[in-house]
Amino acid sequence: MMEILQSEIFANLSYIFASMLFIFGLKQLGSPETAQRGNLISSSGMLLAVLVTLVNNQIISYEWLAIGLILGILVGATAASLVKMTSMPELVALFNGFGGIASLLVGSAEYLGTGSLGLISLTAIFLTLIIGGVTFSGSLVAYGKLSEILPGRQITFTGQRVVLIIFFFIALTLGAHLIFNFSLSGWSPVYSFLLLIFFALVIGLLITLPIGGADMPVIIALLNSYSGLAASAAGFVINNNVLIVAGALVGASGLILTNIMCKAMNRSLANVVFGSISSTASSNINAEDVGEIKPINISDAYLILEAANSVLVVPGYGMAVSQAQHAVRELGELLEENGCEVNYAIHPVAGRMPGHMNVLLAEANVSYDQLQEPDDVNPVMDTIDVCIVIGANDVVNPDAKENEGSPIYGMPIIEADRSKTVFILKRSMAAGFAGIDNPLFGKENSRMLFGDAKESISGLVAEFKS
Amino acid sequence: MDNLFVLLIFVLVLAIFLGFELINKVPSTLHTPLMSGANAISGITIVGALISSGSDGGLWTTLLGTAAVFFATVNVVGGYLVTNRMLGMFKKK
Incomplete structure (x- = not known):
């Protein structure tokens, strides 16, 4: 028996089987229903490859590799379970x-x-x-x-x-x-x-x-x-x-x-x-391009939200920075109880890695079918009563569509400006990462809700509960 | 040797095409778990690491191989666990 397990043909066939498991696993990672199973399948392929290698007769001493394996498992498992x-x-x-x-x-x-x-x-x-x-x-x-x-x-x-x-x-x-x-x-x-x-x-x-x-x-x-x-x-x-x-x-x-x-x-x-990008940015923008900035306070924002039938949340890196995702989900639930339809529009590059915002909202228990892509939400943007932009900036900048001189001209955006009312949650009037002004802030239908995103959202939640 | 090399190149090319086909349809909601799950798969280099660490190739090979086993194991174990943790949070109401 051991001879078969140690033979080269057995090892190579097992490696091919492991490759198949990786392929199946990756395929299943492509849909939210099957993704977790896919990851499991892929990891069993890895386990198989490791076990086959360990019994192979190329390996003659186990002391050193055991040290590497045990330390690696400890470090990897600890990091994976502790990370926020x-x-x-x-x-x-x-x-x-x-x-x-x-x-x-x-x-x-x-x-x-x-x-x-x-x-x-x-x-x-x-x-x-x-x-x-x-x-x-x-x-x-x-x-x-x-x-x-x-x-x-x-x-x-x-x-x-x-x-x-x-x-x-x-x-x-x-x-x-x-x-x-x-x-x-x-x-x-x-x-x-x-x-x-x-x-x-x-x-x-x-x-x-x-x-x-x-x-x-x-x-x-x-x-x-x-x-x-x-x-x-x-x-x-x-x-x-x-x-x-x-x-x-x-x-x-x-x-x-x-x-x-x-x-x-x-x-x-x-x-x-x-x-x-920033080297070309400042030249063709001047302050009067951005219209009048209209701040709004929490109780007025609450009144508008309370009357809204559809709300679209557009999160950006700012939501991650202020850890606002749980408060956002709570607000979403209260809005839904109030008979409002709530969705989340996520730009592919929002955050610091692909899909960053989706993971944060999933962590906060937002149902994944509410997480939508720009192509899903832009066609129906005119029907949205309130768009809540949380810590996002360049991905909602209308200059990308309207201003040919803008450094981000041509970038696909979430067209929040076309919704009936836009709330923009921002710490201050500082420009976005690209260092360019955002005409969205000065649009007729825009209202700025200044302050920490988490505090602002929590304030709205408190209004709904009172 | 040369035949084997050509065969392995063939495998490489097919696998790249297969990879493009597999990943192309992944919705952006799953981009982070896809990345970390793929990242864990790239820890497959652990197979090479185990062979270097456990075969009798001299002190340097053993030491470098053992370090490789450590790093690849962190990559594999951490990558799969964290992907699993993330995917566990994706729920539909």
């Missing part, structure tokens, strides 16, 4: 980085351990080092920015792009030395190997440091894709089909998300990574 839903973006970024460094280490271990490596293996090792390294340091920067250890703004210096290109060519040269193993007197390929890791890490820093907070959804999706590609490359290092398939699936999914995020901002990936 608002901190999800940084945790995903961190896990992503860990996947990248793991692939880098596998490539390194294989490079240092195996005596004679062919051209293909060396090329694959080069790819694990460069992609894994970029994923690791890039994800750590994303983690730092999202958890506010690092400043969230764009960190740039003059000549950044030139330095990045030079470093990239240095990395390619080092890679060529690693792969073709040509003789340079006194310079062993191992030095190139070590330097290559260093440059990969620095390149990851240079790519992510200039990314501002609102562009984070794009870069997280991109790094997610990279971590998959790194795993695929590691699959070529050890000639293992399950790594290649699983890595490719993740690579493809990350790329699709990246593309969706870019489309939602009407920008190209190159523009997100290399362009800076």
